[in-house]
Amino acid sequence: MKQKIAIVLAIFLPLQILLNRILANNPLLVEKWYSNGIYPVTSALLRRTIGFLPFSLGDFLYALLVIMTIRWLYFRINQRFRDPKRWILNSVAMISLIYFSFNLFWGFNYYRLPLHAALKIDNEYTTEELIELTRDLIATSNEFHLSITGNDSVKVDIPYSKSQILELSILGYENIEDDFPELDYEIPSLKRSVYSIPLTYMGFNGYLNPITNEGQVNTQIVPYKIPTTASHEIGHQLGFAKENEANFLACLTTMNHPDKYFNYSGYTFALSYCLSELYRRDPELTEELVEKLNFGVKENYREVREFWEGHKNPFEPMFMSIYDSFLVANNQPEGMKSYSYVVALLVNYHKSRGQL
Numbered sequence: 001m002k003q004k005i006a007i008v009l010a011i012f013l014p015l016q017i018l019l020n021r022i023l024a025n026n027p028l029l030v031e032k033w034y035s036n037g038i039y040p041v042t043s044a045l046l047r048r049t050i051g052f053l054p055f056s057l058g059d060f061l062y063a064l065l066v067i068m069t070i071r072w073l074y075f076r077i078n079q080r081f082r083d084p085k086r087w088i089l090n091s092v093a094m095i096s097l098i099y100f101s102f103n104l105f106w107g108f109n110y111y112r113l114p115l116h117a118a119l120k121i122d123n124e125y126t127t128e129e130l131i132e133l134t135r136d137l138i139a140t141s142n143e144f145h146l147s148i149t150g151n152d153s154v155k156v157d158i159p160y161s162k163s164q165i166l167e168l169s170i171l172g173y174e175n176i177e178d179d180f181p182e183l184d185y186e187i188p189s190l191k192r193s194v195y196s197i198p199l200t201y202m203g204f205n206g207y208l209n210p211i212t213n214e215g216q217v218n219t220q221i222v223p224y225k226i227p228t229t230a231s232h233e234i235g236h237q238l239g240f241a242k243e244n245e246a247n248f249l250a251c252l253t254t255m256n257h258p259d260k261y262f263n264y265s266g267y268t269f270a271l272s273y274c275l276s277e278l279y280r281r282d283p284e285l286t287e288e289l290v291e292k293l294n295f296g297v298k299e300n301y302r303e304v305r306e307f308w309e310g311h312k313n314p315f316e317p318m319f320m321s322i323y324d325s326f327l328v329a330n331n332q333p334e335g336m337k338s339y340s341y342v343v344a345l346l347v348n349y350h351k352s353r354g355q356l
Contacts, residue, residue: 003086003089005093006089006090006092006093007089007093009092009093009094009096009097010089010092010093010096012096012100013092013095013096013099016096016099016100016103020103020108020111023108023111024111026111027111027112027113027114028113030108030109030111030112030113031112031113031118034108034109034112035108035109035112035113035239036182038104039106039108039109039239040239042104042105042213043105043106043213043237043238043239044186044187046105046189046212046213047187047188047189047213047214047237048187050189050212050213050214051187051188051189051214055191055194056191056192056193056194056209056212056214056216057212057214058209058211058212058214058216059193059194059195059209059216061209061211061212062195062209101210101211102210102211105210105211105213106208106210106211106213106239106241107210107241109239109240109241110241110242112239112241114242114245115240115242115245115248115249115345116344116345116348118182119180119345119349121345121348121349121351121352122344122348122351123341123344123345123348124344124348125343125344125347125348127278127281127282129347129351130274130277130278130281130343130347131278131282131285133274133343133346133347133350134271134274134275134278134289135289136350137267137270137271137274138271138289138292138293140267141264141267141268141271141293141294141297142292142293142294142297144260144263144264144267145264145294145296145297146294147260148260148261148264149296151296152294152295152296153294153295153296153299154296154299155224155296155297155299155300155303156224156261156264156296156300157223157224158223158224158226158227158261158265159261160223160261162192162219162223162226163192165223165226165227165230166190166191166192166217166226166230168227168257168259168262169190169227169230169231169234169253169262170185170188170190170234171257171258171259171262172227172231172253172254172256172257172262172266173185173231173234173238173253175253175256175257175258176252176253176256182238183238183249183253185234185237185238188234189212189213189214189215189237190214190215190217190230190233190234190237191214191215191216191217192216192217192219193206193207193216193217193218193219195216195218196218196219196220197220199218199220200218200220200221200311201311203308203311204218205217205218205221205225205229205232206218206229206230206232206233207233208233208236208237213237215230215233215234215236215237216233217229217230217233221307222303222304222307224264224265224300224303224304225265225269225304226265227254227257227261227262227265227266228250228251228254228265228266228269229250231249231250231253231254231266232246232247232249232250233246234249234253235249235250235253244341244342244345245341245345247269247273247342248342248345248346248349250266250269251266251269251270251273251342251346252266252349253266254266254267254269255267255270268297268300268301270346272301273342273343273346274343274346275289275290277340277343
């Protein structure tokens with residue numbers, strides 16, 4: 001990298017950090033000029049130019065980045081880290097360039113208005129409202145389960161291929177775009193990650209590549225969980241960067257999907273959030289409500305739990321801790337533990353609509 005360019009990029013890094021600090025305190029500005037201005041254009045352009053590829057370009061770029069990093073380390077060690085001024089400057093310049101690309105193509109969405117403000121619903125709820133919603137979700141989950149299996153003791157197995165599930169995920173957004181125009185998803189770019197096995201051992205269901213705007217789904221996970229995972233990644237593609245907001249959108253779009261298997265996946269996903277939050281407040285009542293679930297529903301929960309327990313490894317907590325720190329650094333103070341806000345959105349959407 002030429003020295004003059006490297007110097008400019010290196011100087012630009014602290015300026016970018018300062019800009020992020022300013023934007024974090026101006027969500028209205030971000031919402032108007034970036035999330036509803038620049039981002040929809042860049043996102044659609046990336047999905048239109050890259051989305052048609054049968055493979056994930058983002059996964060390829062990550063592999064290239066790892067190779068380049070290893071190569072860089074090899075040369076630094078081989079040269080015994082001579083000429084530190086040059087390689088430190090170039091390293092800072094490269095970090096600055098990556099940081100700029102990350103923010104331009106997606107990262108500024110972390111500072112937009114919270115989702116409840118966009119949906120014009122409240123974000124507070126009472127325990128009584130939570131209990132009412134939990135009861136409703138149990139009843140509806142049981143109904144969908146029985147309508148699919150015809151037997152309350154059998155778990156649900158989705159009959160579609162994993163590729164078909166990804167294709168069908170789009171329909172959930174189409175079903176609600178009349179009510180929420182900001183959820184219009186016209187140009188799909190949802191792909192099976194080639195890193196599905198490593199993602200599984202790291203504890204991740206999927207991710208969005210912020211540079212290519214490709215939604216990556218870990219297709220090694222239990223098929224019953226793929227509908228909500230795919231819908232979660234689409235939510236990220238539409239500019240909702242926070243994990244709790246994307247989780248709510250996954251619930252919303254799968255519960256409003258025209259396919260009953262997606263409905264079942266969505267309702268049981270929403271129920272898991274409500275049960276987790278209610279257990280914090282009233283463990284005894286939660287255990288009583290869980291007994292009302294069809295045995296087959298509990299079998300689906302058990303299947304997912306055993307899948308993740310079977311893929312635990314000593315490094316998973318480290319990966320989770322790193323990602324949690326990343327979320328905290330990007331305007332998500334609760335990190336990955338965001339049950340309460342997801343439940344707040346579910347409860348208040350339920351109240352505003354009369355149903356989920």
